[in-house]
Amino acid sequence: MLKALENISALYANPTRFMGLAAKLHMPLWALAIGLLAYGLYRVANVPADYQQGETVRIMFVHVPAAWMSLFGYSFIFFASVTALIFRHPLGHVAARAAAPVGAVFTLLALITGSLWGQPMWGTWWVWDARLTSVLVLLFIYLGYIALWQAIDEPIRAARAASILAIVGFINVPIVKFSVDWWNTLHQPASVSRLARPALHADFLYPLLIMGAAFLVLFLAITLTRMQMEVLRQRLRARAGKGGAAHV
């Protein structure tokens, strides 16, 4: 299994091979993303209104998958950075860089939809709830990572610095999560009456899972497109002779 994975990854370490594969995957991936998203939204539109939350419950079908993607995105960056740094896999840096803004936008989407949901439900746009706070910190981690990529001009240097930050930041995420959970339970016991989490009814569960799958495929599609763009940009730069030999 591991050997097979290694072979595949070695095969596509070559940017030209990767570009070939990406060109083939590109259209089907986008078609799947749009199809799933359309079907998911259709299902969400037909979900019965919740007896407590009313129509606002529909926000959850965007909010929850977006929150999943915020964590998935950072894990993606972490694993891409590890493969780039440890296994010297040149596409790892490209993948990590391409995924970062996508993950950040999903994180922002989770925060905004959470806020839109919180206004009618909790009566306020923002509460320093443990989850909200740790997602906000995650957004800052994303922003720091993206800013570091942009601040360093030299591509190889930027890639190394960014992957170090990605790895250290990944260790930090659970520590922040733990301490924020602890802080919040100390600070405001039940000042926000969170709805007791009922087991999800199938009417809600399936649209949620479909939306989750749609967001996942959408994430991969956008990231793939961005990776293609990044490889092309580096080739262009290498051809123009600026910035030395690009790392792909």
Add this chain to the structure above:
Amino acid sequence: MPILAAICRQHMHLSWRSGQTVLAVSFLFIAITLLPFGLGPELKLLRALAPGLLWVVLAISLLTSLERLFQADYEDGSLDRLLLVPLAFEAVVLAKLLGHYLALVLPLIASVPLAGLLLNIEAARLPALVAAMLCGSPALVLAGGIGAALAVSVRRGGLLTVLIAMPFYVPVLIFGAAAARVSLETGLETGVAIGPYLGILAALSAASLLLAPFAIAAALRSALR
């Protein structure tokens, strides 16, 4: 060992001579002075908020002092020389950080009691607050060091350093402020009550001590390549 001591001492000398220490301490007091303008001169309110405000101001003063941590050495080439020291680069980095801690962070923490009096804090709470700061501040310096090292080649990398380091400050601030709060609630048995908080802060510092030098050294090496 004498080499490391020399590096540490040199860093302390430079921070002192170039006025960094005085600047950082002045920054702390200026921030403290601005607070009553923002919050109002109500002494009761300031007293209630004092421990949290002091933690935040300490963290910000520390962050702003970090921009130049490695940058001067990077620009004039001394960092390349330090890389040639026949010792683990991680140890060299630690020596510099220790110098920074002694020359800059300890004076900052030492000025916290005075700054606290300006905010009308109860004198009885100061020992707990300072103890918590002593336990937690190494983690702050080490995390900030990661930010400073990653941004070392960026001109005007100060804001970038802050953005990178800030998420690492969340846990320390949480437990640091909690220790200060508990010291208010418990009165005489403060020592016992804040023990666990100091323990967690020390654990965060110890974990940073274990991990950060490697990240900092790796970041500096890649910048020098």
